[in-house]
Amino acid sequence: MSHEIVSAFISHMTTAMSSYSLYSGMHPMFDEFSGKALQLVDELYHDDAFSLLTFNNSLIFNNVPLAAKGMHVSSFLKTLKKKKIEKVVFRKGLEVDEFKKFITGMASRETVSSSPHLSVGIVEVKLKAPDSDVRSLMGDGISKFESVCQEISKFKTLDIIGLDDAVLSFISTLKKESDVLRIISPVKSRSDYTYVHAGNVSVLTMFQAESLGLGGELLHDIGLAGLLHDVGKMFVASSVLEKQTRLSEDEWTEIKKHPVYGAMYLSKLPDVPPLTVIAAFEHHMRFDGRGYPETRRWRKKQHIVSQMVAIADVFDALRTERPYRKALDVRATSRLLKERAGTEFNPALVDNFLSSLGHVTGKPHYCQG
Ligand SMILES: [Fe+2]
Ligand SMILES: [Fe+2]
Incomplete structure (x- = not known):
């Protein structure tokens, strides 16, 4: 033919x-x-x-x-x-x-x-080889996201199809492996932190959303929101982002602008779901409204998806070693989430996240009380 x-x-x-x-x-x-x-x-x-x-x-x-x-x-x-x-x-x-x-x-x-x-x-039978394991599926999604980001910095365009593909890979990993801790990837080098972190946040956010009964197109958009939460960091100087020593006040002020940069960038693109703009803008706002960016209008009104992204963001960031601190294990990270429930995080979502983790792994991940 x-x-x-x-x-x-x-x-x-x-x-x-x-x-x-x-x-x-x-x-x-x-x-x-x-x-x-x-x-x-x-x-x-x-x-x-x-x-x-x-x-x-x-x-x-x-x-x-x-x-x-x-x-x-x-x-x-x-x-x-x-x-x-x-x-x-x-x-x-x-x-x-x-x-x-x-x-x-x-x-x-x-x-x-x-x-x-x-x-x-939708295609019932995935065209992926049946023996492809969750790690390689996760890796596929992360590399797709990396190439999309490189195009953003070169041509300032966003390949939404590439992003959709990355999210579909993450959804497949979640369908194949219920223990999300086996899915999220370790950071191998400093240069891949950005992409691995974005992929992990996407998976950890969808894991929470799925456990609340959300699915279909909404789950996909939530995955995109997790993946793009830090896209604004692309507009912050790398000398500031990658600085190994303590940040000055001005540098810290610049980093704190990434939610605004990200939301402004995403809001100008025709094909991205509004949830991505919201989560990019709000993921550091905190449950009690004391985070950043500071706006009166948005105070205490963090969207539930931004609240899930915030939990995923902190959970993944703390379990990764950074130049200025050691990595925490899952137990310590979970305890910290619990301590900050009600102030930084929505307590109901923290409970849901930790009990879902415990549910799939068969053991509690935090100390009660
Ligand atoms: Fe961020
Ligand atoms: Fe982040």
Whole structure:
């Protein structure tokens, strides 16, 4: 099967999608290009159906990765990711109305739903090798995040698809291994602290959210919020961030601006969920409102996701050795969280986190009382 036909199909479909979002379903271009795409489907069927699925930033047509990677393919991929769709199956008998409904769903804020000859969903069987262990999945997510960050510093753009992939890797680790302490990665060198810490905070935040019964798209957005909580540090001079000796007051003031830098940066990007902006801004605010940034309006109003990120942040930071202090073990870290419950942290969330940890490991991680 010629991949040129698939590329043409995707190109007509994405043109119809942009015509719909730019003008409306009444515009002649919408009709023209959805018609052109529909004319090609007969040539794409194999055994009465064909599928398009996403995997690792590639579009897979009938289980073969598409060689062509034009503007239309990447825009289609981006929309699928945004809609959290991993797979689309087109079946023989596809009607004009079903197809147009799919295109308008993709081009608008509406949910894309399946119809008799077109189904959308997630890939049931993960394409990862079955023996890939949680460490390597976790490592995959962290390296994806690292490359996204390098692009931010070079081109000032944010690859949201790469970030989504990183979060999906973390979600897979959580599904494979219930003991989160076995998932979170150790920091091997000073230079990888930023990325490993971000990945660990993402996993530890989703671990808490999942134990509270949250799932689906919201869990994914919470994972992104954890991953991006410190993104503002990219705008703080590395000489200050990596300083091995005591910080001056001015340097400390500069570091304390990272929540504002992060929230400002994320709020300007079109595709990031608002939760990421909130958590970036609020993760140092503390439960009692005595942290930073100091604002009257936000005082004592830290969002529950920011409260979970704050717990994950401190838990991971304390168990990592830093130039100015030794690493604490899980027991000491847990005790510290407990001591700061009610002031720095939401006590109900601390209880939930520690009891969930104890639940999966079979032993309590803190001293009572
Ligand atoms: Fe931070
Ligand atoms: Fe942090």
